[in-house]
Amino acid sequence: MSTQIYNRVALIGLGLIASSMAHATRRAGLAGEIVGTSRSAETREIAQEIGLCDRIVDTAAEAVEGADLVILCVPVGAMEAVAKEIAPHLAEGATVSDVGSVKKAVIAAIAPHLPPHAQFIPGHPLAGTEHSGPRSGFAELFDNRWTILTPVEGADPQATEKLRSYWEGLGANVDEMEPDHHDLVLAVTSHCPHLIAYTMVGVADDLRRVTDSEVIKYSAAGFRDFTRIAASDPTMWRDVFLNNKEATLEILGRFTEELFALQRAIRTGDGDELFDYFTRTRAIRRGIIEAGQDTDAPNFGRMSKK
């Protein structure tokens, strides 16, 4: 019984997401062949050495030849150049997708360059770790996480269904959404939390009267979870903010408005307002645990080391 969905999958860019896709594709036997490429010769060498794909080639143009699924796994800012490069080499009827964290800007960067015979179905797996590079991937990354597809007008529903089955085969739950709405939802659940975490870590690093070693030693008191978020790949996050400007700035505006209200409650000693606010936020947490998107194990099941 074969579960193969595509004959040849081409992964352009071999970072955390692509390398995890390679492992998960193999785990489930979803592709006849996995071809990979990266702009960096060093990355290609590592991928070769660890046998990440069936074949590693030097250019994106080469990689997409004969592939019925092409996934762009490069930073958002590099999508347009790759789209231009691969367009003339795409196989008849190939599905082109991506894993970019923003969708409106990525669609604008990719769609105009693709030939009419290609099926463009943008995607975004909501999964990641603080690590990057071809060695950081693992087959379980997408298990029980969500992947959002944002098909553009005129996309073939059958091609979308096939891509959905592929992501389900990788372990993910799949949703469809309008690109605009995706960018707003992600601004709330991901982009703004990241910017805020980066900011708080930056403030701590900058403070003369509290040493870095104090911040590090006492991080378990809450700060630690911010640092994990703030350790993500800088290139990826720069591109996210430059390309989801509108929604990010809108949510940040709301955030500072609320933060000022709470700051004022602290300054004036309004304990009731603080208590009510802190009580309301507990319910959301419960929902996340019930939805299976986190564990309520103490300390996340982190092991303590003596």
Next chain:
Amino acid sequence: MSTQIYNRVALIGLGLIASSMAHATRRAGLAGEIVGTSRSAETREIAQEIGLCDRIVDTAAEAVEGADLVILCVPVGAMEAVAKEIAPHLAEGATVSDVGSVKKAVIAAIAPHLPPHAQFIPGHPLAGTEHSGPRSGFAELFDNRWTILTPVEGADPQATEKLRSYWEGLGANVDEMEPDHHDLVLAVTSHCPHLIAYTMVGVADDLRRVTDSEVIKYSAAGFRDFTRIAASDPTMWRDVFLNNKEATLEILGRFTEELFALQRAIRTGDGDELFDYFTRTRAIRRGIIEAGQDTDAPNFGRMSKK
């Protein structure tokens, strides 16, 4: 070979911290007897039922009788009333400590009420989970975490050493610090991160165009770590902010200043500034992992559920 350090330890308040202290005290055999009490009859009943302490009594006054160590494990706002209640009943030379998250205000609330024969040595274990109540405790909570002692002027160094040994017996690393400095360090590593997390979760909950169920489903993209922080006990956190006003507002001021600078970089499309900022914060993360205060396992070692 006995590791007993105190004859009788009295725990006032039986929430997460006190119940974990009870378990850890027993694990290491640090006390001849553990006496516990809580203002709430329901909590006392549960503690009785699960055998949390050797003896559960109805009042704090009763609990401290004959105890050579008394630990106040009540919210910061309740410390003064407890101090007044226990003062006339403290045994000669008893050590009184607490586990409050702020130290300057707690010292001001407790110290004036204690008799001169008591040794007051304020403390703060930097450990917690999102759970509360007498059933939430576990013996490993303090293992390899830090407990900060902030001895006040005139404290007996021998009493401080004994309390330090007790906390080490509970599994913790122990540091000493000036109360002022403690409050500033904690504003950075804990209080401000909590307020910011509460705020972001509040914004998400409030946003009409993004449903709560979307926020919950897609939380793994970064938001999830904020919700854990924002699910902590509302009473405790209200009291923290009301009692560490000065340091919290100072750090929040710095935070909004930096956030505005990053917001401006997004608005003007200054990718270099964003990239540099995001690169700088990675180093702190590495320090935390090297210091053994976190794991770099993907997804914190959370198990994925299919």
